[in-house]
Amino acid sequence: MTHDPLYFPRSELAEIIAKSLYGGITHAFTLFAPRRMGKTQFLLKDIKPTAEAAGFNVFYFSFMDSTAPTVDFQAALLRFAESIKTGGKVQNLIGQISKIEIMGSGIERRTERQQAELRLSDIIADIAGGSRPSLLLLDEIQELARQPDTGGLIRSLRTGLDIHQQQVKTIFTGSSTNGLRAMFNDIKAPFFHFAHALDFPTLGREFTDFLAGVYQERTGRGLDGGELYRAFERLNKTPLYIRAMLQDMIINPDLSIGQAESIRLEEMHKHADTAAQWRHLSLIEQLILSELANGQTAIYSAQTRQALARVIGVDDIGTSTVQNNIRKLERKDLITRDGANRLQINSPILKTWILENVER
Ligand SMILES: Nc1ncnc2c1ncn2[C@@H]1O[C@H](COP(=O)(O)OP(=O)(O)O)[C@@H](O)[C@H]1O
Numbered sequence: 001m002t003h004d005p006l007y008f009p010r011s012e013l014a015e016i017i018a019k020s021l022y023g024g025i026t027h028a029f030t031l032f033a034p035r036r037m038g039k040t041q042f043l044l045k046d047i048k049p050t051a052e053a054a055g056f057n058v059f060y061f062s063f064m065d066s067t068a069p070t071v072d073f074q075a076a077l078l079r080f081a082e083s084i085k086t087g088g089k090v091q092n093l094i095g096q097i098s099k100i101e102i103m104g105s106g107i108e109r110r111t112e113r114q115q116a117e118l119r120l121s122d123i124i125a126d127i128a129g130g131s132r133p134s135l136l137l138l139d140e141i142q143e144l145a146r147q148p149d150t151g152g153l154i155r156s157l158r159t160g161l162d163i164h165q166q167q168v169k170t171i172f173t174g175s176s177t178n179g180l181r182a183m184f185n186d187i188k189a190p191f192f193h194f195a196h197a198l199d200f201p202t203l204g205r206e207f208t209d210f211l212a213g214v215y216q217e218r219t220g221r222g223l224d225g226g227e228l229y230r231a232f233e234r235l236n237k238t239p240l241y242i243r244a245m246l247q248d249m250i251i252n253p254d255l256s257i258g259q260a261e262s263i264r265l266e267e268m269h270k271h272a273d274t275a276a277q278w279r280h281l282s283l284i285e286q287l288i289l290s291e292l293a294n295g296q297t298a299i300y301s302a303q304t305r306q307a308l309a310r311v312i313g314v315d316d317i318g319t320s321t322v323q324n325n326i327r328k329l330e331r332k333d334l335i336t337r338d339g340a341n342r343l344q345i346n347s348p349i350l351k352t353w354i355l356e357n358v359e360r
């Protein structure tokens with residue numbers, strides 16, 4: 001990996017997580033955060049090297065980047081097992097996987113798939129047989145649960161990880177808490193209480209000060225740290241956007257923080273077509289989102305419901321109506337919950353757009 005001068009290392013958090021895994025405090029973590037908050041980068045740039053230095057074999061897989069995540073995941077995990085321990089058994093399993101890949105649907109395929117599912121825990125057993133402990137980084141895991149017919153596979157994964165928790169540690173990340181909840185928090189979910197849930201912390205002033213330092217180093221000019229931090233707050237503390245701002249400013253040192261910020265805000269809304277997305281929502285959905293954007297989390301309270309009813313022009317809005325609309329928004333992935341079950345807007349772009357464009 002080439003060096004990225006604008007990357008702010010999060011070594012302390014990585015150390016804490018790696019130590020907890022290595023020391024057996026816990027064998028699995030889930031990291032929750034909306035998209036673009038830096039989860040993937042954290043896994044690859046901070047966790048991976050830290051864990052490798054601590055003696056782990058590290059495996060990374062993103063369930064978001066694959067069009068056939070179930071098959072790709074099994075194949076990738078096999079390659080990893082193989083790299084740890086080469087033997088005839090693993091070769092066999094690879095044969096099994098490619099067969100599934102090429103077969104059509106129907107009974108035959110299902111039997112094959114069930115066999116492969118059985119073997120997922122075998123693959124983990126192989127990984128556990130290595131001379132060092134292994135760490136699996138499973139990025140955007142909720143996408144696995146979204147695939148059809150993955151129940152057996154998920155159970156097999158859980159079984160393998162459970163049996164071999166001394167040797168095989170896991171970090172799951174997810175940005176759709178709805179999907180994650182289906183895997184981890186529902187009593188009936190296979191991973192119920194399996195992993196220690198962490199809200200992935202947002203970056204603070206130390207991050208923007210770091211960026212200001214890079215700016216100074218590259219351009220020879222100073223930057224107002226307080227002003228940069230406030231811009232970061234207005235961008236909902238999304239590292240992607242503040243970083244893009246800094247790139248703009250380094251390339252064109254005449255840009256002020258305010259100008260660079262407007263360029264980015266405009267860019268990100270144009271790209272996401274937020275206005276169109278907004279128009280497609282019902283009035284009550286819009287109102288709920290606007291409440292959330294403004295930091296109101298007591299959506300069900302009598303006071304909030306009365307306020308909603310007033311705007312809509314009805315006498316009363318019941319909790320069940322609010323609940324139905326929250327479910328709709330969750331299904332559209334527009335809102336999620338954090339680890340403490342508080343509702344929040346999923347996309348920082350949408351949240352910023354609402355704060356700028358919607359009057360309350
Ligand atoms: N610690 C960081 N320092 C600098 N930039 C970061 C950092 N973390 C994330 N970013 C920027 O934000 C972008 C999105 O991060 P990513 O890890 O892909 O988010 P996620 O996986 O949560 O969707 C990255 O491409 C990078 O430009």
Ligand SMILES: [Mg+2]
Pocket residue numbers: 039040041139140
């Ligand atoms: Mg990611």
